Amino acid sequence: MIQALTLLFACQLAGELVVRTMALAFPGPVLGMALMVAGLAWVGRTSPALDQVADGLLRNLSLLFVPAAVGVVQQAGLIAQNWLAISAALVVSTVATLLVTVFTFRATARLQARHRT
Amino acid sequence: MIEEAPLYRAWVYLAETPLLWLTATLAAYVVADAISARLSRHPLANPVVIASALLIGLIAVTGTPYRTYFEGAQFVHFLLGPATVALGVPLWRNRANVAANLLPMCAALIAGSLTAIGSAVAIAYAFGAPAPIVASLATKSTTAPIAMAISETLGGIPALTAVLVVLTGILGSVLVTPLMNALGVTDFAARGFAAGTASHGIGTARAFQVSEEAGTFAGIAMGLNGALTATLFLLLPQLN
Numbered sequence: 533m534i535q536a537l538t539l540l541f542a543c544q545l546a547g548e549l550v551v552r553t554m555a556l557a558f559p560g561p562v563l564g565m566a567l568m569v570a571g572l573a574w575v576g577r578t579s580p581a582l583d584q585v586a587d588g589l590l591r592n593l594s595l596l597f598v599p600a601a602v603g604v605v606q607q608a609g610l611i612a613q614n615w616l617a618i619s620a621a622l623v624v625s626t627v628a629t630l631l632v633t634v635f636t637f638r639a640t641a642r643l644q645a646r647h648r649t
Numbered sequence: 650m651i652e653e654a655p656l657y658r659a660w661v662y663l664a665e666t667p668l669l670w671l672t673a674t675l676a677a678y679v680v681a682d683a684i685s686a687r688l689s690r691h692p693l694a695n696p697v698v699i700a701s702a703l704l705i706g707l708i709a710v711t712g713t714p715y716r717t718y719f720e721g722a723q724f725v726h727f728l729l730g731p732a733t734v735a736l737g738v739p740l741w742r743n744r745a746n747v748a749a750n751l752l753p754m755c756a757a758l759i760a761g762s763l764t765a766i767g768s769a770v771a772i773a774y775a776f777g778a779p780a781p782i783v784a785s786l787a788t789k790s791t792t793a794p795i796a797m798a799i800s801e802t803l804g805g806i807p808a809l810t811a812v813l814v815v816l817t818g819i820l821g822s823v824l825v826t827p828l829m830n831a832l833g834v835t836d837f838a839a840r841g842f843a844a845g846t847a848s849h850g851i852g853t854a855r856a857f858q859v860s861e862e863a864g865t866f867a868g869i870a871m872g873l874n875g876a877l878t879a880t881l882f883l884l885l886p887q888l889n
Contacts, residue, residue: 540731547734557879559794561733562872568737578738586738589731590864593854594696595678596729599722600793600815601701602708606715607812610782617776621786622813625769626820629790629847630828633761633870637839640753 536585543567664713670721677703690858692826697851698819729850733792736853736868743865750838750866757839758870761846762877765790785809788882789817792849792875799882814849821848822855837863845870 546567548560572578578586589596604611611618663669681699688694708718719726740747747754766787773783784805788796793814800810825844834840841863844852849871857864 537731540734543734543737544730557795557798557883559733559792559875561730562792562875564730564734565737565740565868565872568734569741572737572741573744578741582738586735589728589735590739590857592678592682593732593850593857594682595675595700596725596732597697597815597818597851597854598674598678598700598704599719599726600811601697601819602704602718602722603715604701604812604815605705605708607809610806610809611812614778614782617773617778617782618786618813620776621769621772621778622789622817622820624772625765625789626817626847627824627828628768629761629765630821630825630843631832632764633757633843633846634829634832634834634839636760637750637753637757637842638834638836640756641750641836641839644752 533581533585536579536582539582540564540568540585540589543571664711664717667721667724670713670718671724672721673704673707674700674722674725677701677707685858692823692855695819695823695855697822697854733850733872736865736872739861739865740869743862746838746862747865747869753839754842754866754869754873757842758846758873758877761843761870762790762874762881765847765874766878766881780804781806782809786813788878789813790821790847790849790874791878792871795875795879799878802882815851818848818851821852825852825855826859838866841866842870846874849874 543564544561545564547562547564550556550563551558551560677700678696680703681696684699685691685694685696704718707713708715769786769789770783773786778786781804784803785800787803787805788799788810791799791814793811796810796814797807801807821844825840825848829840829843837860840859841853841856844856844863845867848855853864853867853871856867
């Protein structure tokens, strides 16, 4: 378990290091994820311990957002002052994004399937 | 008063250590997750919403500043980084499925990312929101570190953006299941990808509740949307 955790932290650290030294506006952990995939592709397999730690973290991913969500109270005043614009923008834009993304995905997949047959 | 003194002293001590709010965060999540499981993972019984509502109530009642709360909760918050790296593991396990969907993913990413930014800005502007609020909303669908950095360069308020990112995540993770069911979309790769594009990590957390396939595609969408949004706004100043 500790080996798997160390590997996760090391990938993140490497990601952060690259992002910082190259001054990129890009999150280090996302680059770390890419490094993890590259590493797994190179080795050709995952280990049971890595599977277990990764799946355990991802099954409880909701937990990790709780501290940030509690921070909503800090901006309550600013949100209350602009509640109509903010709630309209958030609700409509989120629904629109979900719809556009899923329709584009399905339409492209169907087009691709037709080309192959 | 003599009876209360030891308890009060214990409270004064505990309120200053990270242990109290770390334990409270974990306990609130255990309760929230149990409620969510009892209600068969109903989208409205979102564990992030339940747990944070419990904690917001608790810090309000005890008069605890958010800063003090976060000193304990930061240990949980810190794990977001390694968890993002961990998304690479299911991604690699599902690599055949991911490779087969490369083209739909690219098309959906571009369309979804532009819709997320464009519609949020247009609606906030139409409702007459002040410029810093509009700028703070632009990157609401992106993962928090990118969203906050871009918000600052656009003249937004990074702390407000962080909150708007969380609210968008919660909104998307509550809406995605009923919306996709109503549309009759049964492709969990497409559903997950939409959840990750519209509502980043919190949408991804919801997608993992539904299936590993949905979670994997949501994780990829979150990463790619972050990368695309950062690139778009990096190029923007050069166009002016």
